[in-house]
Amino acid sequence: MDAAAVEARGLVKRFGTLTAVDGIDLSLAPGRIYGLLGPNGSGKTTLIRLLAGLAIPTAGEAIVLGVRMPSASQLSRIGYMTQSDGLYPELTIWENLRFFGALYGITDRPSLEAALETVQLADRAGTPVMELSGGMRRRVSLACALVHRPAVLFLDEPTVGIDPTMRVQFWGHFRQLAAAGATILVSSHVMDEADRCDELVLVRNGKVVDQGTGAEIRERAGTNDLEEAFLRYAERLGGGNGDAPLPSRGSAR
Amino acid sequence: MNATRVRAVIRRIIDQFRHDRRSLALLFLVPIVISGLLGWIMTSQATPTPRVAAVVGDTLLRASVSAALNGAATDGLIVDLGLLDDEQVARTMLRAGDADTVLLMPSGTAASVASGQRPTITLLTLGVDAARDSAAAGTAQKLLAAMFAARGAAIALPLVVHGTIFGKPEPTQLDILGPVFIGFFAYFLVFILTGISFLRERTGGTLERLMATPITRMEIVTGYSIGFGLFAMLQVIVFLVFSLASVTVPAIGPLPSFGLGLGIYNAGSPLLVFAVTLLSALGAVNLAIFLSTFARTEFQIVQFIPLVIVPQAFLAGIFWPIATLPPVLQVIARLLPLTYTIEGLRAIMIRGADLTDTTLQVDVLFLAGVALVFAVMATRTIRREVA
Numbered sequence: 038m039d040a041a042a043v044e045a046r047g048l049v050k051r052f053g054t055l056t057a058v059d060g061i062d063l064s065l066a067p068g069r070i071y072g073l074l075g076p077n078g079s080g081k082t083t084l085i086r087l088l089a090g091l092a093i094p095t096a097g098e099a100i101v102l103g104v105r106m107p108s109a110s111q112l113s114r115i116g117y118m119t120q121s122d123g124l125y126p127e128l129t130i131w132e133n134l135r136f137f138g139a140l141y142g143i144t145d146r147p148s149l150e151a152a153l154e155t156v157q158l159a160d161r162a163g164t165p166v167m168e169l170s171g172g173m174r175r176r177v178s179l180a181c182a183l184v185h186r187p188a189v190l191f192l193d194e195p196t197v198g199i200d201p202t203m204r205v206q207f208w209g210h211f212r213q214l215a216a217a218g219a220t221i222l223v224s225s226h227v228m229d230e231a232d233r234c235d236e237l238v239l240v241r242n243g244k245v246v247d248q249g250t251g252a253e254i255r256e257r258a259g260t261n262d263l264e265e266a267f268l269r270y271a272e273r274l275g276g277g278n279g280d281a282p283l284p285s286r287g288s289a290r
Numbered sequence: 291m292n293a294t295r296v297r298a299v300i301r302r303i304i305d306q307f308r309h310d311r312r313s314l315a316l317l318f319l320v321p322i323v324i325s326g327l328l329g330w331i332m333t334s335q336a337t338p339t340p341r342v343a344a345v346v347g348d349t350l351l352r353a354s355v356s357a358a359l360n361g362a363a364t365d366g367l368i369v370d371l372g373l374l375d376d377e378q379v380a381r382t383m384l385r386a387g388d389a390d391t392v393l394l395m396p397s398g399t400a401a402s403v404a405s406g407q408r409p410t411i412t413l414l415t416l417g418v419d420a421a422r423d424s425a426a427a428g429t430a431q432k433l434l435a436a437m438f439a440a441r442g443a444a445i446a447l448p449l450v451v452h453g454t455i456f457g458k459p460e461p462t463q464l465d466i467l468g469p470v471f472i473g474f475f476a477y478f479l480v481f482i483l484t485g486i487s488f489l490r491e492r493t494g495g496t497l498e499r500l501m502a503t504p505i506t507r508m509e510i511v512t513g514y515s516i517g518f519g520l521f522a523m524l525q526v527i528v529f530l531v532f533s534l535a536s537v538t539v540p541a542i543g544p545l546p547s548f549g550l551g552l553g554i555y556n557a558g559s560p561l562l563v564f565a566v567t568l569l570s571a572l573g574a575v576n577l578a579i580f581l582s583t584f585a586r587t588e589f590q591i592v593q594f595i596p597l598v599i600v601p602q603a604f605l606a607g608i609f610w611p612i613a614t615l616p617p618v619l620q621v622i623a624r625l626l627p628l629t630y631t632i633e634g635l636r637a638i639m640i641r642g643a644d645l646t647d648t649t650l651q652v653d654v655l656f657l658a659g660v661a662l663v664f665a666v667m668a669t670r671t672i673r674r675e676v677a
Binding site: 089091109115117124127136137139140165 | 294295305309310494496499500503
């Protein structure tokens with residue numbers, strides 16, 4: 038097996054008595070899109086933060102491109118799109134992009150323009166972010182995460198609040214980036230996005246309950262419906278009470 | 291430390307202000323309104339001439355008290371209400387607000403003075419306004435001195451002329467308070483601006499994103515210090531120009547002539563005043579970043595004001611000289627940055643101190659130290675994020 042782009046080994050993160058990530062092992066290969074699926078509060082965001090070097094694991098290790106995280110040297114090779122937009126609302130699209138670009142040392146106009154082009158906002162560059170719709174803000178946020186052409190992209194619920202047309206375009210971008218060799222981990226709790234991923238990682242209560250392609254997971258769970266599969270895993274693990282239910286198919290949040 | 295990234299933070303702060311026209315306007319308007327209002331009140335504070343009456347039980351003294359009151363009224367010191375029949379009448383008048391001060395001289399006053407004793411003369415006021423009461427007491431003393439001098443014609447009382455080592459001989463309240471409010475408001479305003487701005491960074495998810503980029507914590511704090519320092523600088527300039535300059539705008543058409551600027555007395559270098567104020571403002575920037583960790587909402591940042599700003603206002607020697615505070619509070623006052631800002635500004639503006647002055651050296655070093663310590667503390671708080 039060739040070198041994994043992103044690896045987790047026995048990763049644990051506790052906040053007081055709460056164990057948000059409970060011993061996760063992962064191995065993500067370059068050039069593939071991984072879907073991180075799980076209900077709200079299952080530990081998706083914490084896992085991403087650990088992998089992106091924004092939190093220090095309680096135990097275990099997170100490795101990105103061969104370097105143990107958190108590591109300052111790896112930050113410029115990682116793109117991270119937060120669940121909240123993480124933009125300056127009073128600044129224009131262009132100013133936001135220019136700012137985040139500069140932090141990665143990207144100051145040339147063509148690179149910034151290319152990032153805007155990717156999310157098709159080149160004609161709105163001068164609009165203040167606060168005047169944009171939620172979906173457009175997600176696009177700006179994505180552009181800011183892409184501006185330095187990272188080798189690894191962590192996208193935390195990137196398509197929340199985005200209309201179906203735009204969502205298709207988003208997945209188009211992701212596919213292009215993966216084709217160019219990027220490793221992408223996309224978290225979502227919308228199951229109909231799952232089939233767009235090369236591989237799925239199902240998490241629940243901070244643990245990985247299954248990993249594989251959509252077809253493999255369906256087969257193992259003995260159902261054709263991913264959502265159904267998820268519920269069966271929940272039953273097998275016992276409990277399931279107190280968890281936020283998965284949203285029905287197609288609902289955008 | 292990477293210059294591109296620090297520059298990016300500074301540029302972003304400037305961009306934010308550029309888009310937020312109202313904040314930018316307030317940044318300039320606030321010092322003008324505050325210093326204008328304060329100056330207006332303090333320079334044109336006309337103390338009304340006290341209305342003085344006397345109840346003289348000693349018939350020997352009636353004529354001379356009456357003459358003394360009359361004389362003082364001619365000099366414009368008082369308004370002469372003449373002699374009253376008895377204390378009851380006097381009390382009624384005071385209560386009704388028809389008189390400000392009444393002197394009560396019992397019978398036998400003249401005799402006891404003559405025999406070398408010290409008779410008691412009562413000074414009656416309403417007792418609701420400490421400043422006016424002490425002024426009334428002063429007036430009464432002058433009045434009595436004049437009266438007894440007139441009776442014992444041989445004694446000539448010396449004339450007292452006030453001289454000072456520093457400052458103007460007859461300072462207005464504004465000259466003494468000037469240094470204070472330049473330093474205080476610059477500190478206060480920068481604290482609020484930075485605090486709220488950095489809190490938004492924490493709550494808006496942008497700090498999370500910043501931490502995912504190669505920018506270091508020190509670069510963020512440096513960028514913030516310079517960015518907000520720049521705006522603090524502009525504000526201090528507005529304050530200084532408005533406080534130190536004094537321009538009389540001539541009457542135009544129906545508008546009466548009016549004064550612009552406060553013309554506060556400044557014995558020292560305006561540049562030095564600027565430098566000290568800026569140094570203290572930098573401390574405020576870093577303190578605000580540090581404290582924004584402990585706030586979750588903008589509401590809470592505003593609640594830090596009574597905690598951070600008000601005690602400093604009380605203890606820093608703005609209202610009461612530090613030497614008059616209880617010993618424990620004096621020690622605390624010596625730990626507060628604003629104490630040094632105000633001490634420094636007073637040294638420059640009233641005594642004309644320059645950098646060879648040891649007091650000022652201590653002030654400047656302390657302020658620089660505070661800015662540095664809080665910069666380090668601010669840096670420490672940045673990584674400590676909520677999940």
